Amino acid sequence: MEYQEKSVEELGYLNTTLDFLKSELSKELAALSETKKKLISSHKDMWEDAGLFLNDFDRVIGANQYLMEVKVQSASYYDKLKLVEKYKRLLNSPYFGRFDFVEYDSRDSEKIYIGLSSVIDSKTGNIMVYDWRAPISSIYYQYELGKASYNSPAGTISGTVTLKRQYKIRNSELKYFFDSSIKIDDEVLQEILSQNSSDKMRHIVESIQKEQDIVIRDKEYELLIVQGVAGSGKTSIALHRIAFLLYQGLNTQLESHNILIISPNMIFSKYISSVLPELGEDNVTQVSFEGYASSILQEKTAVESRNAQLEYLIASKNQDELSIKLESMEFKGSACFVELLDRIIDHYERNVIAFEDISYDGKIIFTRQQLKTLFLNNRIGLPIAKRLKRVENIIYSKIHPLRKNRTEKIEKFVQKLEGYELEIKSFSRLLLLKQSQVFQKRLKKITDVDYFKLYETLFNQQGLLPKLAAGLSLPGSLEHIITATIKNLNNGQIGYEDCAPLLYLKLRLEGSDSFSDIKHVVIDEAQDYEPVQYEVFKLLFMNASYTVLGDIHQRIEKDVDNAIYDNIIRTFQKKKSLKINLNKSYRSSFEITEFSKNVLGNVSNIEALQRHDDNPTISCLKTVEDIDSALIQGANNFRIQGYESIAILCRTALEAESLYDRLQHVTEINLISSDNDEIQKGITIMPIYLAKGLEFDVVLIYNASMENFSTELDRKLLYIACTRALHRLVIYYSGIKSSFI
16 A cells, blocks of 8 residues: 555656656757758758859858858757757656655755756756756765765755665656665666666666766766776776766866777777767767777888787797797886887987088088087977977078078179079079078988887897896897897888887877877776886876776786786876775676686685576587587577577687688678677677677687686686676587686
8 A cells, every 4th residue: 555655656756757858858849840940041041152152252251151150050959959869868767766865954855866867847947857967866876764965066965865766667657666775786786687788888877886886976086997897887887987077067177079988999989889878978089099009100010900919819829939929018018118218219319319510601500519409408398309390490590581691692693694694593593492402301310200210220229229228127038029029120010019119109209289188088998008008198198087997807918916006006197096996796697707706716806796597507519510509509599588699709710700600601690800890689709809898698608628728818718708798608618628617
């Protein structure tokens, strides 16, 4: 009876809210239609008059009026379209939670409904639904019944939570609700996590946990580092944090174009692309380190991709070459190598730039020492290239009046020679041009700096690298590393491990204004970046704040620990930094999480959610052909059971491509083998390293034999593969089972 009485009350409030939303949607649709007509009319008028503007230069200025009108109408149309989309989203589910709050010194209890966006009656000022990002909404995520407080623009507001209620509303219908005096991670969270995965990441506003909410709402720290285990929701938190920061944008002057996500690859970028639009925000720019590096360096040479590097490390059978490659990667990514790059820049600045006396018309106007003094005078911290350009401009400013004076003298002299004016004038001008070209060529030798040639010099010039590295810790295979690097450079190729050092040199020598409007940067898969790459980020985004997300257990090619985050803090040198650990995994079932922990070596700091499902299955088969048949049968059975996303994960891309060739004729299947591919529902084959950050209803691991998975690198791959599964995990092998499972 009590529930029925509450249901009547809740249905009444829901219907009132839905009626209001329908009314507002109707108004906005009418306004949108009218704005669209005006926009079309403005376009039509502009193009009809375009011919007149083109034929009458004096009237071109008048085109600005049309352009401004079109711009205003376009902005108005876009704003109204966003409102329409917002109301349509809210009509499906206007809110998902409620709490009743009584402020201290007040007897009135306020009912606070929480939803994806605010619903406000502009006529009365009544807030029917609060945006989940509003300051008062933090109470819903951070407190249970009893004392609570939140930070408002007016200061801290304290009071008491007297009721906390959760709803399931779908397609405008109230499916159920219940009162909760415990955390959100019970009924609602269990139901959400039991759902099938999607081909795109979804928002998690209905199930944000207290520790996640703290990260999302942080405004205090310029550098926020999150070490989160697989499935702890790191990337979701980062995206919701972006949405929160944009919600605060009116106060902080932060807009979507001021935020940048450094994503591990484009597959992942596409996978997370729907979250911010679901939250009612514009998408922000995403770049990968590899993509940025390639856009800069491919003008100079061919660049090894990160995937190609990983594929080599995983598939290589030549242990000597593999050892040198790993040592080269470690050395070139290290803080030691950054110091070495700084030293060669200093060496170039003081010993290589060949300043010489600058003379004009037989007179020295700058001595080499004067030029060097001008160059080394760097009180405002300009990079070398800009200082050399400044020296060049100073030289030209001195020469220009001298050249002008000389030209005028020649012109006066030529005027006195009757009959020979044209010949002498042409000869004089040709001579002046030739002198100018020779002078410019000499000057460019001094003032041009090439970061790529400097990097080549570091390895090519006999004895230079060991000399500059005095006092630094160098790898034992240094000579092999130098030889391999020279070979690659001479062949017009560079390894992926050379990209960051080259970018560092370029940015230190030339500076960069490419990302001057970026105010906040999100770095995902932080464990995969080396110290030199963080130095590049620091140079690219000098005035930005950072959210850095990583998992030390998911670095494939080497072991790392929490010290990597201390190095990041030292590199960025922000005034206020904070590191947060998220140890609870929400993605996989309890059984899969516990199994994954054992694969990793029973790491104690990973906490499994109490969502139970079937135990992972390990299946031994006689031959590879038997594995193929079992994969097809297993995948199809899971599809019949209702699972929508099924991943077959292979150790290498070559193995994935070979398997795809064998299976594509038997069943409908997708292959993910490059960064340009996109995750789709159904059965997908892909190498494990491309699956990082993704999740699937079912994961089938291909041939986890001892022959295939035996090294510590393979252990990391298996751990990553296992932690992609939400509901079912099946491992197939032939021969001897890997010791990690």
